[in-house]
Amino acid sequence: MPLPRLAVTAGEPAGIGPELLIRLAATSLAASLVAIADRHVLERAAMRCGLRIELTDDDGSVQTERQPGTLRLRHTPLAVDEVPGRPDPRNARHVLDTLTEAADGCIAGRYDAVVTAPLQKSSINDAGIPFSGHTEFFAERAHADVVMMLASPELRVALVTTHLPLAAVSAAITTEALTRTLRIVHAELRRKFGIAEPRIAVLGLNPHAGESGYLGREEIDTLIPALDVLRGEGMHLLGPVPADTAFVPALRHHYDAVLAMYHDQALPVLKSEAFDRTVNLTLGLPFIRTSVDHGTALDLAGTGQADPASLIAAACMAMDLVARSKASA
Template sequence: MPLPRLAVTAGEPAGIGPELLIRLAATSLAASLVAVADRQLLERAAARCRVAIELTDDDGSAQAERRPGSLRLRHTPLAVDEAPGRPDPRNARYVLDTLAEAADGCMAGRYDAVVTAPLQKSSINDAGIRFSGHTEFFAERAHADVVMMLASPELRVALATTHLPLAAVSAAITRVSLIRTLRIVHAELCAKFGIAAPRIAVLGINPHAGEGGHLGHEEIDTLIPALDALRSEGMLLLGPLPADTAFVPAQRRRYDAVLAMYHDQALPVLKSEAFDRTVNLTLGLPFIRTSVDHGTALDLAGTGTADPASLIAAANMALELVAQRATHPSSPPRGEERGEGPTLRKSL
């Protein structure tokens, strides 16, 4: 039986991504790993990690097994050689080319999933290219409405907004956007995680979830009407919940996933307890995409000592999602995920 084909991008060439990719290839992961990166970059990373790697050009053929240390390559040339710890904006286009190849390859059926190493957003913006992150890039590439989720074995957290200043969060959350986001999260928990009737906890925006309007009106004006509309269709939603008590053990037994209103509202909880086991997923794409939950660690780049645990976790989760898709290949129509199609089936 052929191994699943995972396209793995190396991220920022001056960061730890290339070394993490080499460490991943050295494991016995049961997948055909296709690195989308520069050949010499990976060779230099392997030398820094003191890992023997066998790089072969990817011909698209199936693999029945993979030896630890073997890595297929979709060569994408750097503009300039990397200087570990010092990102060069001249390599910004190279980074985006690797993401485009991985996404397009998945949509064309060349790969079963994409796994991404961390990149340096600032370096891409310094090159004069407007860029806010992997999630937004893949959404535009696939013409899809997406939601960012971070997941550990114990907790799944989706985000209503991603990389926004805190001052812009309230205006960005509307009834329409919240309904769209919850439809995507619900559909993907069903399709990707095999949860028949997902229970989703929705956090409030304000302290104490607004405390009946005394600490803000967003819950009354936006969140509660959106949640009530979806509950009328059978969606199992808790909240809006105060964020400060939503993660206590008694609450966590009540839900399968959390929808947080902004980036730093819930992710510190997740990362503090499972930093090396947390995976970033992009929900709503027509392909599987997972990633590490950390940055480029420029201070560690070039030392060969960066911990690959999060990238390994991301690859393992990608394999689990590929297997889940093979077992349950049907998924909700794209329109339904965007709130345009038929209403969700009411839970019994």
């Protein structure tokens, strides 16, 4: 039986991404792993990790088995050699080239999914290229409306806003944004996760979900009217739910996913519980994309000590989503 073809990007070459990719290749994961990276970066990462990895240029052929320690490669050259822990803006174009190959390859059917290692957004911006993250890049490349979700085995959390200053969040919580986000989350819970009737807990923006307007009117003026319209369309929505009680373990069986209003409203809960098992995925794309839930860890880069658990979890989730997609086709 053909193995799923996973394109795996190495992310920031001066970060821990190349070492994580090497450690992923060393596992017995039953997937055809295609690294989109610079060959020499991976060879140096393997040396730092004390692992022998067989790199083979990817010819697009079907694999029915993969031996641990083997990795197919789509060579994408660096501009300058990496120095672990010190991102170089001259390599920004290289990083974007790896993402472009991954996205375009998935759209063209060369890969079944893309799994991304962490990148350094500041280094890309320092190169004079406006860049806000993987999620936004893939959305633009695929011309898709997308939603960021982080998921562990116990909890799924989607976001209305992602990388915004806190002062800008309230203005970004509009009826249109809520409606668009909830429709995508609802559809993807059905399509990607096989949940026939998704139940989504929607967090309030303010403490105590606004306390009947005394702590803010966003719930009254925006959230409740938007949720009522979507309930009329048949969606099962809980809330607005106060964020300080939504994650109580006894309440979690009431919902399949949580919609948070902003990045740090819910993600600290998820990461504190399951940092090494949490996966970042992009909903709404015409292909499957998963990622680690952490950054480039520049202080660990070059030591060979970085923990690959989140990248392994991301690859495993990508495989599960690919299998479900093919089974329902």
